[in-house]
Amino acid sequence: MLVDLLFTCFAVFSVLGALGLIIFRHPMNGAMSFLVTLVSLAGLYALLSAKLLFALQLIVYAGAIMSLVVFVIMFLNIQPDQLPAEKTKITYLVAGGVAVTPVAFFLLKVVNRLPNMPVSFADEGFGGVKEVGLIFFREWLVPFEIVSILLLTALVGAVVLAGKREKNK
């Protein structure tokens, strides 16, 4: 009972946050609204017994990545006249919605073909740090290493791109 109530709350909040993201004009308002989506998604992960992902969604996504985005938005000190005019925003939003509807119907049909089950509390240890870590480092070791190389490349690339450079030699 409580689980259903919590799911409804989190689902409504996440959809409202996403709507705010695509409707608000200033990116700062959009970022704050997206933060609501991220936090309610963390709640949904907790309802699905994904304890590690719940913590990481809050710490890494809502904490680190979004604070990086908000930091850059504040760093650029965006004035309203710098934003693109977007006079036809409503038209494009409606057109995008119409264009995406068939895809959504297809995906919903696919979902309906899948087996269904009520969500209850999973077995002890499902989704904990130890269990996910064991799978991660035993069966997914190569993707883990590739992702570490990707992060290193992104770090070096960001420093090279955004850092100061000497005048043309």
Added chain:
Amino acid sequence: MIHDYLVLSVILFCLGVVGVFARRNFFTVFMSVELMLNASNLAFIAFARLQQNMDGHVLALLIMAVAAAEAALALAVVILLHKQTGKLDTNVFSLLKG
């Protein structure tokens, strides 16, 4: 029911697609892409719960790492373009053409 989570993930994904399609402000487009990644994360975790199998959690972790790398690089490019042009329009990305 697990279907509700999957339907929510479809809705969030479609909202992300509409955001990318309809908006021209760079930051909004970027966060719409993140919204799509998050919707796929939700689907992975719902499937992991359905199958009682934690591989979906690992994939969601990998997606988070990719999103972090994407954020770092994309924001660096945006700072450069904003210095160059003073605009936040996705159209200024045509400057990146060789």
